[in-house]
Amino acid sequence: MRKQLMKGNEAIVKSAILAGCRGFYGYPITPASEITEAAALYMPRAGGVFVQAESEVAAINMLYGAAAAGVRAMTASSGPGISLMQEGISYMAGAELPCVVADITRGGPGLGNIGSEQGDYHQVVKGGGHGNYRTIVLAPHSVQEMADLTALAFELADRYRNPVFVLADGFVGQMMEPVEFPQRAIEAPMPAWAVAGTAATRGNLITSLHMGCDDLEAHVLALEAKYKLAEQREACAEEWHAEDAEIVLVGYGIVGRILKAVTAEARANGLPVGLLRPITLYPFPIAHFQHLASRARVFVVVEMSNGQLLEDVRLALNGACPIEFFSRVGGNAPSHDEVLQLVREQALRLIGEERMAHA
Amino acid sequence: MPSEAVQEYTVAQGRAKSFYARYARKEELQHQTHYCPGCGHGIIHKMLARAIDELDVQDRTILIGPVGCSVFTYYYFDVGNVQAAHGRAPAVATAMKRSRPGSIVISYQGDGDLSAIGAAEILHAANRGENISVIFVNNAIYSMTGGQVAPTTLIGQKSTTTPEGRRAANEGYPLHVSELLATLEAPVYIERVGLGDNKQIAQATRAIRRAVEDQARGLGFSLVEVLAPCPTIWKMNPVDAQRWVRDVMEKTFPLGVFRDHTKEAALRPASQPAPALDEIPRLLGLAEEDLPTGNGCMLARETNVDLQVRIAGFGGQGVLLLGEVLAEAGLVAGLEVSWLPSYGPEMRSGTSNCHVRLSSQPVDSPLVSVPSVLVAMNEPSLCKFDLTVRRGGWVIYNGDTFPGDCMRDGVHVLALPFTRLADELGDPRAANMVMLGALLEIDGVLPQASIDAALHRLVKNPRWIELDERALARGRELLKDALRRGSLAKEPCAEA
Numbered sequence: 001m002r003k004q005l006m007k008g009n010e011a012i013v014k015s016a017i018l019a020g021c022r023g024f025y026g027y028p029i030t031p032a033s034e035i036t037e038a039a040a041l042y043m044p045r046a047g048g049v050f051v052q053a054e055s056e057v058a059a060i061n062m063l064y065g066a067a068a069a070g071v072r073a074m075t076a077s078s079g080p081g082i083s084l085m086q087e088g089i090s091y092m093a094g095a096e097l098p099c100v101v102a103d104i105t106r107g108g109p110g111l112g113n114i115g116s117e118q119g120d121y122h123q124v125v126k127g128g129g130h131g132n133y134r135t136i137v138l139a140p141h142s143v144q145e146m147a148d149l150t151a152l153a154f155e156l157a158d159r160y161r162n163p164v165f166v167l168a169d170g171f172v173g174q175m176m177e178p179v180e181f182p183q184r185a186i187e188a189p190m191p192a193w194a195v196a197g198t199a200a201t202r203g204n205l206i207t208s209l210h211m212g213c214d215d216l217e218a219h220v221l222a223l224e225a226k227y228k229l230a231e232q233r234e235a236c237a238e239e240w241h242a243e244d245a246e247i248v249l250v251g252y253g254i255v256g257r258i259l260k261a262v263t264a265e266a267r268a269n270g271l272p273v274g275l276l277r278p279i280t281l282y283p284f285p286i287a288h289f290q291h292l293a294s295r296a297r298v299f300v301v302v303e304m305s306n307g308q309l310l311e312d313v314r315l316a317l318n319g320a321c322p323i324e325f326f327s328r329v330g331g332n333a334p335s336h337d338e339v340l341q342l343v344r345e346q347a348l349r350l351i352g353e354e355r356m357a358h359a
Numbered sequence: 360m361p362s363e364a365v366q367e368y369t370v371a372q373g374r375a376k377s378f379y380a381r382y383a384r385k386e387e388l389q390h391q392t393h394y395c396p397g398c399g400h401g402i403i404h405k406m407l408a409r410a411i412d413e414l415d416v417q418d419r420t421i422l423i424g425p426v427g428c429s430v431f432t433y434y435y436f437d438v439g440n441v442q443a444a445h446g447r448a449p450a451v452a453t454a455m456k457r458s459r460p461g462s463i464v465i466s467y468q469g470d471g472d473l474s475a476i477g478a479a480e481i482l483h484a485a486n487r488g489e490n491i492s493v494i495f496v497n498n499a500i501y502s503m504t505g506g507q508v509a510p511t512t513l514i515g516q517k518s519t520t521t522p523e524g525r526r527a528a529n530e531g532y533p534l535h536v537s538e539l540l541a542t543l544e545a546p547v548y549i550e551r552v553g554l555g556d557n558k559q560i561a562q563a564t565r566a567i568r569r570a571v572e573d574q575a576r577g578l579g580f581s582l583v584e585v586l587a588p589c590p591t592i593w594k595m596n597p598v599d600a601q602r603w604v605r606d607v608m609e610k611t612f613p614l615g616v617f618r619d620h621t622k623e624a625a626l627r628p629a630s631q632p633a634p635a636l637d638e639i640p641r642l643l644g645l646a647e648e649d650l651p652t653g654n655g656c657m658l659a660r661e662t663n664v665d666l667q668v669r670i671a672g673f674g675g676q677g678v679l680l681l682g683e684v685l686a687e688a689g690l691v692a693g694l695e696v697s698w699l700p701s702y703g704p705e706m707r708s709g710t711s712n713c714h715v716r717l718s719s720q721p722v723d724s725p726l727v728s729v730p731s732v733l734v735a736m737n738e739p740s741l742c743k744f745d746l747t748v749r750r751g752g753w754v755i756y757n758g759d760t761f762p763g764d765c766m767r768d769g770v771h772v773l774a775l776p777f778t779r780l781a782d783e784l785g786d787p788r789a790a791n792m793v794m795l796g797a798l799l800e801i802d803g804v805l806p807q808a809s810i811d812a813a814l815h816r817l818v819k820n821p822r823w824i825e826l827d828e829r830a831l832a833r834g835r836e837l838l839k840d841a842l843r844r845g846s847l848a849k850e851p852c853a854e855a
Contacts (some may be wrong), residue, residue, distance in 0.1 A: 002650035005683075005690050005698065014643045022633075023458060045642045047633025049457045053450065054483040061447035061480070065454030068441045069421075069462075073454070091444050175699040175725050176683070178690050183647060185639035195439035195455075197462020199418040205384070205433050207442035212386055254726075261723035335728050 003178035008146040008168060009034035009076075011179050012102050013042055015147040016074055018181060019154040020188030021100070022048035023073030025062035027055060027081060030114040031170035032104035035076035046185075049073075056081040060088030060101075067097035068206040070194025072154055076102035078170075079112065079120050083128065089163050090129030093223070094208030096193075098157035100150065101135075102166040104173035107331045115331015116170030118253060121308035124165050125281045132220045134227045136164040136234065137281040141256040143177035149279070151182075156234060158188070160226055167281060169304065171254040171333070230283055237285035238277040239292070241267055245274025247346050248292050250313055251302040252278045254333065259302060262339045271347045281312070289316040298346055300324045302334050375408035377417045382434045393431055397597025399554050399587025400429050403496060403567070407465070408436065410568040414575055420463045421455055423448045425477075427469035428503045429496065446477020449484035452491045460630055463492070463574055470497040470511040471504075474534050478510075481540070485580050488545030490627050492570040493582040495536060498589040499608060506592040510534035513611050533611050537584045541617035547579040549618040553586040555605025559614070569621070578624040586612055651691050651816060664694055664719045664804050667727045669744050671712035672736025672757070677791035680817065681734065682713040684795060687813035688805050689717035697725035710740055717805075732801065734794050736777075741765055753801055755794050773797055773841055780837070781830055789830040796834020 006014075012035055013024070024039035036052065043050040049066070053059035059075050066073035077085060082103050092099055105120045107113040122128070125137050136156050138149040146168060153164040190196060195204045210216035238256070241263055242248055249259040256277040266273035276292055276299075278285050289299075299321055303309040310325050317323065326342050328334045374380065382389045394400045411417050417438055424432035426445035433440035439462070443451040448466040456464040466484075473481050473495050484491065500518055501507040508518040508525055511533050515524040537551045548570060552563035563585055570581035586608045588600035595603060640646050668685065672678045679700050689696040699714040714727035731752045735741035741756050742765060748754055750769040761774040781790040799805055810831065818824050 002647055003690065004645075004650050005687050005696065014645060017639060017643060018645075023454060025454060042643055044631070045634070046639055047631065049454070051453065051457065051487075054479050057447070058450040058480050058483065061444060061450035062454035064443070064447075065423075065441070065451035066458045068451070069455045069458035071458045073458075087444060088447070095442075171699060171725070175697060176686060177697050177722070177725070178695070181640070181643075181645045183640050183645070185636045187636055195421055195441050197419045197421050197439055197455075197459045197464070202418055202437070202439050205440045205442075207433065207440075209430065209442055257724045258726060264723055333726055336724065336726075337728070 001180045003180045005176045006143060006179050007034055007174060007176050008140070008143045009104065009173045010038045011143050011147040012076065012150045012166065013038035014181060015150040016100065016154065017042055017046045017048065018185045019072070019151040020186045021072045021074050021154060022046065023063070023066035023071045024048065024050050024075065025053055025059045025066065025073065026075050027053050027059050027077065029078045029081045031106055031116070031173050032076045032078045032081075032102065034173070035102055035104070056084035057087065060085040060092075063099045064088055064092055064095070064097060067092065067099050068095070068195050070190040070196050070201075072098070072158070072188045074100040074102065076104065078104050078106045079108045080110075082120055082123060086123065086129035089135065090127075090131050090133060091208050092163050093127070093129075093133035093135065094131060095206050096161040096223075097163075097206065098154075098161050099163050100153045100157055100166065101163060102150070102168070105167065105169045107329070113331050114170070116254065116304065116333065117329055117331060118169055118255070118304040119306070119308070119329065120167065121281070121303070121305050124167050125312070133223060134162070134230075134282055136160065136162060136230060136283070137167050138164065139167050139252040139279060139281050140172055141253050141277065142172070143175065143179045145279075146172065147179050147181060154188070156230075158191070160230055162226070167253070169253045234280055235283040235285040235287065236279040237288040238275070238279060239288060240275040240277065242274030242276050242292055244272065244295065245292070246272040246295070246297045246350060247274070247343060248296045248299045249273060249275045249302060249339070249343070250278070250299055250309070251275075252281065252309065255302050255304060258334055258336060258339065261336055262343060265336075265340060266343050271343065273343055284312050284316060286316040289313065290320065293317055293320040296321055297350055298322050298324055300326065300342060300346060302326045302339055304328055304333060375405065375412050377408040377411040377420070377437055378404075378435055379437045385431070385434045392435060394428065395591040397588055397590040397600055398428070399496060399498060399585065399589070402554060402560065403494065403563070403585055403587065404432070404435055406564045406567045407467070407494060407571075409564070410571045411438065411463075413568060414571055416463045416571070416575055419461060420465060421459070423452050423455070423464065423466045425466075425468040425472040426503075427472050427501075429467055429469060430503070432467055446472050446475070447480055448472070449477065449480040449489070449491070449493065453484050453487070453489050456489060456491050463571065465571065466491055466493045468493065468495055469502070470495070470499065471501045471509050474510040474536050481536070485540045485546050485582065486543050488547075488579045488627070490574055490577060490579050491581075492574045493580075494567060494570070495582055495584045496587050497536070497584055497612065498587045498592075499533075500589060500592050502589050502592045511536075511612075513608065535612065537582065537617045540582060545580055546582065546618050547620045547624045548573050548581040549584075550616045551584040551586065551612060551614050553604050553609055553614055554588060555586065555601060555609060559605065562614075573621055573624075577626045578621060579627055584612075586614075651687070651812060662719060662804060664717055666715075666717040666732065666802055666804070667730050668715040668732045668734065668798070669712060669727050669730040669747070670715065670734040670736075671710060671740030671744055674709060674711045676711075676736045677788060678711045678736060679713050681791040681795050682715045683817055684792075684810070684813045685715050685717070685798070687816055688809040691812045692805050692809040694718060695720060695722050697722045699725045699727075710737075710743070712740065712744070732798055734798060736790065736794070738762060755797050757790060757794065773838060775837060780833065784829055784833060785826055789826050792827040792830035793834040793837070796831035797838040798834070799831070800835040800838040
């Protein structure tokens, strides 16, 4: 299979179209705009619909319409735009409409800056809109994963009838790497529940409104059961030199790449370091953490946000292992040397503890 | 007996086929609507249902309900039903119609929904000329939430949030939606009608039918604004409320046709037939035969490459292209590669830079924090990144003289006026390729054929390809000359 050099943002669109996506409704924002631009070029060629909406609010509600009509559809944005989309995402989760949203994160809060950050973790992973709902969140760390996880996102969105996020940072969106795609496109079947303007779908209703208290409670419980199923089946992570690691580095997206380089150098120096990289952020890969905690002596969480991932790691470990934390924000990435220094300090501390124990 | 009389009675205007016979989605009182006595919605629903019947589009119809008193349109209409977020129905309608062009998409909205929170969505759907029909029910108040001021509330009219009456100084003036939308070029049909008396009702019936018919004919955007009574919130009896529509509301909101291009409107272009599935990879530029050839074939596998390059300069100097050609050539030569740019406003003014890695092994981190080669196309970039270059690495600097404060030990320096040298070749903008030529000569790993292939893939203009090829060759010569003169290293180190 031949590979070609491509930006992560462009790979998302091409993978989406191969996966049967035929609707893109977006609004430009750095560093996600290439997604909207690529969709403007390729979606009509593939016989799909592209609309640049008047706002992110309109874009997500167009997505609601496309999904209600039974079409695989997506949008893309970044921090401030995702904030505006939260209304529609809550409605889509409530109405059980599938869609894919790519969030190419930038610096925040507010206008922040256009640098790469991971500060959208809470608003995406915890569901930034109102009500009892969840979104499935996939976190690619390479251009190849931008393609592969986008295709998976459409499958999961349909399987669970729920919005699915591809949560990447500006680095992963903007960088180019060799990528390969399947050589065949999928045609997504029209779901039976859609409202498509046909006799067969005339009896269907798309709504998130449940007037009776008992009705809404039953609906929310049904959603919760669905999320529990996703938690059992879809949680995913990459373990890299982790099986015998005493120091387990934890990071997703571009941080996962930086941590791979650190792990490689630390291993070359004989340090027992490994990487655990969550690929699904919801469902959070709790089992991987618990498994590695039986051998690890410390987990080191590294993120480009202020302890947002850290909270989920704490919940996953539930006190089973000590946690150290390192973060850079504002558009800065943790440098190789900074993290390596932290790893060395931890290694020294662990050796010190061993000596004390044997003394 | 009254019961017998009822049995003999024939309803002249029977139930429209597009209404459910029984409102099964409603929790209680499933034989009647949830609307108050004298409310305008009931009669407007009837007009719309009858239009759907008469145009024989029931199966094709998708009705989008708003947030407001008419949130439950799906209780009553036996059509495809979708409930939208407050004000967003025109956005939902846009995508539904475009996704299913054969459907009849009707957005049913109140005045709070459409003219306040949804002002942007209706304006832009109208401006795009979406082929949808909008029924806009204007009763000059927020009814469902208990009577707060709306953009359409009349001057002096009391509401729970204008207890002393609406004042222009505080709430502005009533918003004239039909007039406003009629200033746009795209809409085909916009009319304001009323429910103030039987004559008005007859006209409203015709207008609603026409709005749906225009869509069925494929003409474009239609909106009918209906002035409707709300006896409950207005605190009037139904008769007085109907009179108030005619005698008071109509003075602020005159009835009439504000746009009628029904006759001259061109049909909206039909959507192109979708390509066959097996055509899609080629349409996306992903077909195997269109991709770079020779991956993995050109470079001996045992070569151990780990080239980490940082390229920086002003926006417009070709910083990113330089990196792209390098990365593309690496890919052609069978190496693992990555290219990571700075992005955003930096590309349009100020400095720009990118990270490029070429490696025999999978690239772990695409961030180059300690480059083996720095290509600095201007002085600020040199000063910014000079100290990051690893010992034994290289700095290629676009300048006659190396600034004194950037001098340092253990790093090789090639400082030449590359822009002037490129100008001598025919265009100063080829400076990036002269510098790339020097870099390639330093590294010496990439076969020339991989460079040529990359250049032809990324540069489309033949004049530029020819110039860039000469520029690359010139860069190689310049490095060789400098090596011969032995003038490169500040202090040669072991790895060099």
